[in-house]
């Protein structure tokens with residue numbers, strides 16, 4: 031099938047490896063990947079800050095671009111939730127209301143797409159490290175994605191998986207991280223401590239934005255623990 | 268008179284604001300549907316039995332469950348063979364705790380029990396002095412039901428000697444007959460409704476274990492204000 | 503100081519306080535274990551939640567009918583029902599009762615509504631002796647503090663601190679064991695029950711069908727409060743109604759499970775009147791004060807009406823990473839945590855309190871924990887929308903407008919990435935200083951290095 035890959039703004043600018051891995055994986059599975067150059071962002075930053083007009087300014091053209099897409103795949107639980115859960119809300123009582131619902135129903139978060147839609151878990155990847163998984167809250171609670179990433183990691187050769195004892199938000203929260211840096215940092219410290227306690231070498235997640243925050247703290251702490259996007263792990267040979 | 272008017276008008280103002288507000292309907296919870304004109308005649312809670320913790324089908328299972336719940340709650344549950352064993356069970360506790368006086372109420376079972384102890388008894392039925400009750404070592408009362416599901420006891424001020432008897436003395440002794448055990452909370456409410464619907468006692472209390480607190484470092488301490496001990500004698 | 507700067511300054515203090523962090527974590531860890539165990543004991547916790555949500559929906563969406571029925575039933579048995587539109591009226595009603603009864607001393611069991619209307623303070627100013635009988639409330643009252651948490655008022659204190667407090671205020675603290683300290687409070691309180699003129703309580707549920715008020719507690723203090731003094735006063739919000747008596751069969755175990763991980767709270771007591779003819783004890787008079795205090799405004803907001811379904815179990819506070827890190831007092835409100843962040847902007851003014859709705863990652867843990875399925879974290883989002891729509895922050899709006907222009911034009915977007923890449927060395931020069939535009943981030947965190955080739959560059963180059 032033709033997969034329209036939605037690349038979130040921070041993956042585009044800061045974590046291209048994650049996006050590239052998704053393209054390579056999907057192509058290896060025999061799908062045609064397209065990636066509209068005109069879409070830069072899903073509109074979540076203004077949306078979460080309450081500026082819904084500005085969010086619509088960004089989201090409306092994106093929605094138009096996705097109008098004819100057979101399947102939309104997005105490599106972030108958070109941006110996925112924006113499209114799947116919040117676009118219908120954002121466009122309620124507007125001419126695009128129906129379109130928003132349709133696009134939402136055709137959109138998949140990357141790991142969920144592989145496991146639930148394609149029925150694939152074994153991608154033949156090898157990653158001989160001890161890893162733990164961080165569930166981004168939007169992917170976890172808005173989209174209910176919990177088992178898919180674990181199923182995928184379970185099939186990675188040489189990978190040793192260990193859960194964190196505490197399931198908690200990492201404290202990123204978009205602009206929250208800058209508006210309330212002290213709370214954001216404290217939450218991140220709790221997360222880093224839980225991850226460190228597992229003795230893992232890597233924290234894997236399907237959300238680069240969480241990882242950016244966690245990695246930022248770990249680097250400042252001088253920790254050896256590293257973060258990596260799920261797609262990159264699945265693309266390791 | 269003036270006060271009365273203000274009160275009345277405040278009532279009408281609040282009700283007026285409520286009625287105004289409710290002109291717009293709210294979406295049903297969890298449905299994410301638009302808006303629904305919802306008129307349940309049946310309580311959604313009427314199926315509670317299917318969701319609450321399971322209780323087992325047979326009477327024996329339910330007694331086991333009740334006993335287990337009591338143990339978890341740190342309540343003492345003694346299942347006696349017959350009514351004649353009551354006095355001895357009570358005397359044993361009275362001796363161990365060196366009771367010198369007790370509080371109780373008029374009732375077929377409670378009379379039998381308190382007389383058998385041969386101690387001074389404060390009866391609550393015709394009114395009593397709370398300072399005197401405060402000096403009692405135990406309060407002995409009957410009850411309306413035992414609940415297998417929770418390990419709880421249902422008392423009312425009518426069945427159990429008023430409002431204070433089951434909570435002021437340091438040890439509350441509950442006297443119950445086997446047939447008073449009900450399976451679960453819905454059954455307990457049904458029983459109360461059936462028994463009292465036309466004239467409820469002014470206090471109905473579901474007592475689940477002895478008084479407790481966790482207000483200091485979330486560490487359990489029994490006997491915060493109410494009884495430190497709860498004993499259920501059932502035959 | 504504005505409410506927001508006060509919040510930020512207290513939050514900065516508490517989030518750095520590692521002792522606070524560990525006290526709260528330890529306290530909540532034991533809660534989490536028992537809560538999970540109790541939830542698992544339900545045959546279907548999820549169905550129970552849905553039914554509870556629907557029951558509350560029905561109660562709130564027919565609130566007028568239920569309140570009328572409740573009042574009629576209560577009054578038929580001699581209870582005096584009062585209606586208060588706001589805190590001042592409620593305080594005046596209560597003062598008037600105390601004056602009529604020539605009361606001096608009041609024993610109180612836990613009631614968050616009384617915190618909401620600052621009752622203790624008002625009554626003390628009028629010269630009454632007011633004693634909180636719930637152990638946690640008693641402790642914070644001795645410290646002249648507001649409750650830290652709506653269910654666990656003193657969870658921020660260690661036994662050592664409580665021992666010192668009792669030693670100083672009561673001259674009695676044999677040791678720092680929770681058992682000994684609890685017994686000190688028990689002794690102090692006993693005589694107060696026996697001699698108080700008035701007993702004051704809150705209410706957890708009001709049953710329209712039977713005209714009852716149900717009070718949930720563990721200690722037995724509310725039972726004594728409602729048994730011994732000659733006059734009883736109960737203050738509760740108008741939203742506390744449940745349609746039917748049997749609804750309690752669901753709500754009581756759910757409240758206990760969600761709030762404290764108990765199968766049932768120790769005492770759940772339904773009162774339907776003052777002492778009735780033929781009864782041997784109980785108050786001669788019972789006054790029930792129904793409080794609006796802007797609840798009807800929340801009711802008028804259909805989108806967030808479900809926040810009136812709240813049964814004040816505290817579960818959302820317990821799971822909230824914001825609450826756990828900033829602590830209850832930082833909120834500066836009676837109702838803290840997620841539910842406080844949702845309703846305070848409605849009860850006390852959106853612009854003054856919107857920061858509570860902003861101070862969230864929208865993680866949704868609260869919504870998942872709520873036994874009556876209030877859509878808490880989405881309401882935070884709606885509060886943000888309402889605040890930004892009614893009074894947009896100039897620079898923030900401008901920033902997002904600019905961002906929208908850049909995001910919508912591929913050439914601008916590409917240019918922005920290049921500028922970002924080029925200014926990286928500069929950024930690292932000013933890192934953490936006052937000149938650093940990303941200071942809020944870089945004070946505690948590194949920025950990710952930005953690669954020269956973005957995803958879109960790669961995509962273009964390979965085709």
Ligand code: SF4
Nearest residue numbers: 812813815816818872
């Ligand atoms: S909002 Fe829900 S979870 Fe929070 S206190 Fe109210 S009922 Fe409990």
